[in-house]
Amino acid sequence: MPTLEPINVSRLYRMIASQIKEKIRSGSYRTGERLPAERELAEMLAVSRPSVREALIALEIEGWVDVRVGSGVYVTGPQSRLASSAGPMAAPALLDMGAADLLQARLLVEPHCAELAARHATPDQIGQMQEAALALPGSEQPFRHNDRLHLLIAEASGNAALASTVQHLWALGERSAIFNKLNQHFVYGQVWEQAHNEHLPLLRALQKHQPAAARRAMRDHLLGISRRLGLDASEDREM
Numbered sequence: 307m308p309t310l311e312p313i314n315v316s317r318l319y320r321m322i323a324s325q326i327k328e329k330i331r332s333g334s335y336r337t338g339e340r341l342p343a344e345r346e347l348a349e350m351l352a353v354s355r356p357s358v359r360e361a362l363i364a365l366e367i368e369g370w371v372d373v374r375v376g377s378g379v380y381v382t383g384p385q386s387r388l389a390s391s392a393g394p395m396a397a398p399a400l401l402d403m404g405a406a407d408l409l410q411a412r413l414l415v416e417p418h419c420a421e422l423a424a425r426h427a428t429p430d431q432i433g434q435m436q437e438a439a440l441a442l443p444g445s446e447q448p449f450r451h452n453d454r455l456h457l458l459i460a461e462a463s464g465n466a467a468l469a470s471t472v473q474h475l476w477a478l479g480e481r482s483a484i485f486n487k488l489n490q491h492f493v494y495g496q497v498w499e500q501a502h503n504e505h506l507p508l509l510r511a512l513q514k515h516q517p518a519a520a521r522r523a524m525r526d527h528l529l530g531i532s533r534r535l536g537l538d539a540s541e542d543r544e545m
Contacts, residue, residue, distance in 0.1 A: 317404055319360035322351055323368075326361065330370055330381055340378040341371065344536075356538040360404055360484060363491075367483045375491050403478055405485040406532075409539035413528050415471055416456065420508065420524035422463035424517040431462040432513055439505045448498040455505060459512070459524075488535045497534055504530050 326347075329335050341347065344362070348355045362379050365371045372380045427435070438455040442448045453476065460472035479485050504527040511519035532539040 317407075318353065318357050319364060319404060319406075322347075322353060322357060322361035323364045325351065326365060327368075327370055330383060335381045337381050337383045339381050341381065343378065354538060356406060356536055359488075359536045360406060363405075363484050363487050367487055373487075373491060403482040403484070405482060405488050405535060406537045406539050408475060408479050408482060408485055409528060409532050409535075409537060411475055412472075413525065413539055415468065415475065416460070416528060417521045417524040419460045419463040419465075419468050419472060420512070421517040421521035422465060422468070423459045424512050424515050424520035426464040427462035427512060427515075431458065434458050435462070435512060436509060439502070439509050442498065442502050442505070448501075452498075452501060452505075459508075462512075488537075492535055500530065500534065501527070 326335070326341070335341060341362075342350065344355045344358045347358045351358070362371060362373060366373045366379075369382060372382050374380065423431075435455055435458050438451045438458060442451040442455075445451055457469075457473060457476065460469040463469060504523070508520060508523035508527060511517075511523050528539070
């Protein structure tokens with residue numbers, strides 16, 4: 307009887323990372339040398355810039371490059387303990403959870419949660435959301451208030467399965483090496499200000515019990531996050 311081989315579905319950013327890694331191994335890109343800019347790499351590989359960005363972040367986590375925001379991406383070679391001790395495919399469990407995948411999943415779930423929350427949230431839940439949203443500006447730990455707001459909205463949806471799904475997606479984000487590295491590079495004070503400004507129309511829609519407006523505001527906010535991280539979380543993005 308003929309047998310079938312398992313299919314290995316490789317994410318596009320990992321395929322891009324593999325090509326760049328081979329160029330570093332072969333000496334085409336030498337240690338200390340700056341790689342071509344994201345735009346150039348995207349043109350050379352005929353892929354999108356967001357896919358290139360995820361690949362570069364994956365390579366940084368493995369120790370092949372050093373991403374210096376505002377300066378460029380520099381070759382370091384496999385010199386980190388992670389890359390040198392575990393080989394070229396180090397920490398696949400961390401790298402497989404791409405940031406764009408996470409944001410795309412959140413775009414599929416959280417706007418619907420916001421719509422339901424606008425229908426079902428109690429005055430006490432609305433008050434807690436307002437407290438979380440207004441505590442973010444100027445906070446030394448803005449991520450805590452941001453996380454709390456999103457989870458409160460999920461809980462207020464009235465659907466325990468959806469709320470649990472959102473909690474799981476946030477837990478995956480906390481464990482995603484790529485997502486955390488992107489936040490480290492690109493999330494700072496001004497970015498939190500932009501996030502707060504996006505929270506305000508969402509909060510107003512929830513307070514006024516406007517489901518369609520709440521759904522739209524949450525979607526706009528998540529797309530804003532995607533743009534700030536240089537990612538593409540749309541449904542028709544490159545995979």
